[in-house]
Amino acid sequence: MANGWAGDGAVQEQIDSTVEDGIRRARSQLREGEGLMHCEECGEAIPAARRAAVKGVRLCLRCQQEQDRAEARFSGYNRRGSKDSQLR
Incomplete structure (x- = not known):
């Protein structure tokens, strides 16, 4: 069946790619190792419960x-490139 310019499975490929990008972005934000005792932005003490809960x-x-x-x-x-998304 003809889809215009898109090949067979193009929509699913776009969905998969968007999901993979989201997973990659989320994984890149995960921290590892020992947490700080004081906030690196404002210097306020970080409670022990938060340090224990958030690695x-x-x-x-x-x-x-x-x-x-x-x-x-x-x-x-x-990725769909709708006109509405391009106007943002």
């Missing part, structure tokens, strides 16, 4: 929330 923690909860909000603004790359 390799480097930020206090407040700074981590700020960083998470900033990263949430990054919406990723829309």
Whole structure:
């Protein structure tokens, strides 16, 4: 069946590629090793419970929330290239 310019399975390839990119990005943000006693951004003490719960923690909860909000603004790359996504 003719799909125009896209080959057979092109949509699934785009989905797979988007999922793989998301997994790669998430894995790159994982920390390892010993966490810090004080936040590297503001210098506030990081509670022992947070250090025990989050491996390799480097930020206090407040700074981590700020960083998470900033990263949430990054919406990723829309591989479908719809006009709506290009207008953002």
